[in-house]
Amino acid sequence: MIDHLCDQSSERDIAVVGLYCDFLSQHEQSTTNMLGVILKQFVNVGGVSEHVKQAFETARKGFGGRCLRLPDMLELVKTTVASWPQVFICIDALDEALPKHMLDLLRSLHGIVQGSPNTRIFLTGRAIVLQEIKEIFFTRAVIVPISPTKEDIKKFLVRQLGSDTEPDAMDDSLRADILRVIPERISEMQVGKSCVFPIKSGPLTNYVA
Amino acid sequence: MACNSLRSIDITDNINSFNSFSTNIVNITTGIDDEKRQILEWLSPLEPNQRHHSVRNERIDGVGNWFLETDEFRKWGGASDGDGDGDGYVPQVLFCYGDPGVGKTYLRYDKNLLLGNE
Numbered sequence: 001m002i003d004h005l006c007d008q009s010s011e012r013d014i015a016v017v018g019l020y021c022d023f024l025s026q027h028e029q030s031t032t033n034m035l036g037v038i039l040k041q042f043v044n045v046g047g048v049s050e051h052v053k054q055a056f057e058t059a060r061k062g063f064g065g066r067c068l069r070l071p072d073m074l075e076l077v078k079t080t081v082a083s084w085p086q087v088f089i090c091i092d093a094l095d096e097a098l099p100k101h102m103l104d105l106l107r108s109l110h111g112i113v114q115g116s117p118n119t120r121i122f123l124t125g126r127a128i129v130l131q132e133i134k135e136i137f138f139t140r141a142v143i144v145p146i147s148p149t150k151e152d153i154k155k156f157l158v159r160q161l162g163s164d165t166e167p168d169a170m171d172d173s174l175r176a177d178i179l180r181v182i183p184e185r186i187s188e189m190q191v192g193k194s195c196v197f198p199i200k201s202g203p204l205t206n207y208v209a
Numbered sequence: 210m211a212c213n214s215l216r217s218i219d220i221t222d223n224i225n226s227f228n229s230f231s232t233n234i235v236n237i238t239t240g241i242d243d244e245k246r247q248i249l250e251w252l253s254p255l256e257p258n259q260r261h262h263s264v265r266n267e268r269i270d271g272v273g274n275w276f277l278e279t280d281e282f283r284k285w286g287g288a289s290d291g292d293g294d295g296d297g298y299v300p301q302v303l304f305c306y307g308d309p310g311v312g313k314t315y316l317r318y319d320k321n322l323l324l325g326n327e
Contacts (some may be wrong), residue, residue: 018257018261019255019257020257020260020261020264020314022260026256028254028255029255031255033254033255034253035216035253035254036252036255037252037253037255037256037257039252039253040249040252040253040255043245043248043249043252044249046249047245048244048245051246052252053248056247056248057252059251062258068252069252078231092313092314093313093314105325109302113301113302117301119301120285120286120302120303121300121301121302121303122285122303122305123302123304123305124304124305124306124313124314125306126306126307126308126309127307127308128308129306130304130306133302133304137301137302137304138302139298140300140301141300141301141302141303141304142281142285142300142302142303142304143281143303143304143305143306144276144279144281144282144285144303144304144305144306145305145306145307146273146276146305146306146307146311146312146313147307147308147311148272148311148312149275151271151275152272152273152275154270155269155270155271156269156272159269167307194296196223196285197233
């Protein structure tokens with residue numbers, strides 16, 4: 001998503017920023033740090049704006065060089081976002097953030113979109129955060145369930161088969177079986193709401209009867 | 210004004226912020242001004258570029274294209290009344306949910322659907 005938005009932004013004055021939430025970085029990914037990395041991307045591309053510079057100078061004069069508090073960071077992000085004609089903020093795997101940080105982030109994002117009508121936010125996560133999204137964004141949000149189609153699964157399998165490290169173990173018949181059986185099986189599993197699309201490499205033959 | 214500061218830069222620098230992030234990080238270590246480096250460090254210790262490059266490399270072209278044709282996506286991508294049905298409703302937030310591994314992270318965006326560019 002980020003790449004295509006970035007490709008498009010070359011034609012117009014559009015900022016595309018984003019972050020990936022990660023279980024392994026939960027404590028480092030505080031709400032302030034997450035908003036900070038969004039702002040960091042604006043600074044990295046657009047240079048240091050006056051309001052950011054001013055906040056930095058003020059913080060530096062404080063005891064030990066103070067970090068920003070969440071409300072201050074949010075204000076900086078809001079001001080920056082509002083200065084762009086269009087902004088896309090992409091945040092992946094919301095459910096991997098600590099619940100408190102995730103809630104604070106969603107509330108912060110709500111504040112950002114309220115003040116910037118041309119800002120769009122793209123979020124992904126597991127269904128466990130659905131209720132929070134609905135409660136915080138209400139009618140500002142649309143929600144789409146994601147599951148791979150048979151065609152998606154076939155494309156994935158073709159690539160996996162193409163990078164098989166033991167091609168001698170494969171023949172046309174087995175290959176055809178894999179491409180026929182696995183998409184069917186996974187589709188059946190989806191109906192039962194228990195599908196896990198095998199994104200990572202693995203022994204494809206495990207999925208074939 | 211912050212606004213003027215950001216808009217005054219060349220449009221080619223305005224863009225691809227996420228993709229250029231790692232390039233700029235390299236620049237930071239090889240000589241961009243010290244104050245900017247300090248400010249970047251002060252803003253956040255997080256560096257999402259590595260994860261992004263990993264996602265780019267793992268992505269499979271064409272997977273998830275069905276998503277681009279959903280009404281929800283089209284409305285979200287619209288500048289004003291995205292689907293042209295006259296109701297004026299444009300959602301600002303699009304949330305895609307699903308089990309781990311279904312491909313949420315790898316969804317792609319069609320260039321012709323961006324903010325009313327249909």
